[in-house]
Amino acid sequence: MKANRIHNFNPGPAALPLAVLEEIQESFLNFRSSGMSIVEISHRSKEFEAVLNDAVARTQRLLKLSDRYRVIFVQGGATLQFAMIPMNFLADGRSADYVNTGTWSTNAIKEARVLNKAVRVVASSEDRQFTYIPAKIPFTPGAAYAHITSNNTIRGTQWRSFPDTGGVPLIADMSSDFMSRPFDPAPFGLIYAGAQKNIGPAGVTLVIVRDDLLKLVPENLPVMLKYTTYTSKNSLHNTPPCFAIYGVHLVLKWIEETVGGLEKMAALNRAKAERIYGCIDASGGFYRGTAEPAGRSQMNVTFRLAGEELEKRFIEEAAQSGLGGLKGHRSVGGCRASLYNAVGPEAVEALVEFMTTFAKRNG
Numbered sequence: 002m003k004a005n006r007i008h009n010f011n012p013g014p015a016a017l018p019l020a021v022l023e024e025i026q027e028s029f030l031n032f033r034s035s036g037m038s039i040v041e042i043s044h045r046s047k048e049f050e051a052v053l054n055d056a057v058a059r060t061q062r063l064l065k066l067s068d069r070y071r072v073i074f075v076q077g078g079a080t081l082q083f084a085m086i087p088m089n090f091l092a093d094g095r096s097a098d099y100v101n102t103g104t105w106s107t108n109a110i111k112e113a114r115v116l117n118k119a120v121r122v123v124a125s126s127e128d129r130q131f132t133y134i135p136a137k138i139p140f141t142p143g144a145a146y147a148h149i150t151s152n153n154t155i156r157g158t159q160w161r162s163f164p165d166t167g168g169v170p171l172i173a174d175m176s177s178d179f180m181s182r183p184f185d186p187a188p189f190g191l192i193y194a195g196a197q198k199n200i201g202p203a204g205v206t207l208v209i210v211r212d213d214l215l216k217l218v219p220e221n222l223p224v225m226l227k228y229t230t231y232t233s234k235n236s237l238h239n240t241p242p243c244f245a246i247y248g249v250h251l252v253l254k255w256i257e258e259t260v261g262g263l264e265k266m267a268a269l270n271r272a273k274a275e276r277i278y279g280c281i282d283a284s285g286g287f288y289r290g291t292a293e294p295a296g297r298s299q300m301n302v303t304f305r306l307a308g309e310e311l312e313k314r315f316i317e318e319a320a321q322s323g324l325g326g327l328k329g330h331r332s333v334g335g336c337r338a339s340l341y342n343a344v345g346p347e348a349v350e351a352l353v354e355f356m357t358t359f360a361k362r363n364g
């Protein structure tokens with residue numbers, strides 16, 4: 002551990018690569034010889050535009066996006082996307098499919114319904130407390146889009162592969178697993194991710210949108226709620242969250258240049274998750290994974306101990322050993338280790354060691 006930093010398993014905002022934090026620290030007072038901080042320069046300066054354009058280019062390269070896709074930066078969190086998507090793409094007389102795999106999918110469905118949009122929930126895992134990812138989903142031919150949540154941060158489940166929608170544009174909330182693994186972008190009409198888990202500081206949402214969906218955007222929407230405002234102005238219609246975008250640029254550079262791309266990022270993430278699930282499964286029931294094995298998330302490992310008292314002690318003693326952020330979401334309780342990109346294998350080894358000795362002492 003460097004500079005008294007803990008092993009950070011927070012669910013978001015979450016750990017950032019140390020090298021990125023150090024680069025921010027080093028360049029904070031005088032960004033690229035401008036004599037100003039990144040938080041002081043104009044968003045229309047050539048220095049900031051270079052940062053923004055670099056973040057876009059790295060996203061395109063890392064995900065191998067075709068030129069049909071635009072990369073934009075939007076404020077309002079993933080939560081604003083829950084509303085913007087139906088506002089922009091769900092015209093009266095059409096309906097959209099949603100798959101409900103947990104709290105965030107439920108919130109996306111609620112927001113579309115607030116707008117009186119026609120929403121069809123075509124599959125849900127609510128019958129077993131959102132512990133799995135539904136299979137064989139009856140998507141509606143001709144639906145405007147099909148919305149999924151690729152990783153369910155609270156319940157600890159994740160889509161291993163993406164469903165075949167039969168040509169209906171897929172829209173995914175990838176907030177908690179974006180840039181953690183490669184995937185084929187072709188079926189996607191839109192992808193969105195709040196930056197604060199895998200790709201940067203809080204304050205910005207990265208959105209990837211395909212050209213055919215942009216044609217559906219109605220004229221009569223407020224300017225900041227239209228995707229075309231962002232795509233036509235390179236996310237610079239008004240002042241963007243410059244610092245957050247700068248952070249995203251640095252994290253994407255780290256993934257590309259230090260880690261070596263998304264295949265390598267995915268291999269690291271897989272190994273980390275396997276290590277923790279291995280520890281859980283070898284504990285003879287002391288730790289109990291809450292997600293069904295086929296749907297286990299590589300980003301958020303959720304588990305329970307024998308009782309709430311023991312869980313409380315586990316979390317407290319872990320914190321005393323320099324392992325932070327292991328409390329489950331307040332809505333479900335239990336424990337959760339978030340293993341986003343910047344959580345290194347050494348943090349995972351420290352957690353496994355702690356879990357093993359805690360189980361021995363209390364089993």
Ligand SMILES: Cc1ncc(COP(=O)(O)O)c(C=O)c1O
Nearest residue numbers: 078079080105154174176177195
């Ligand atoms: C999958 C997912 N979607 C949406 C959200 C909400 O994101 P925001 O706080 O950026 O609106 C979260 C937050 O944890 C999340 O994990």
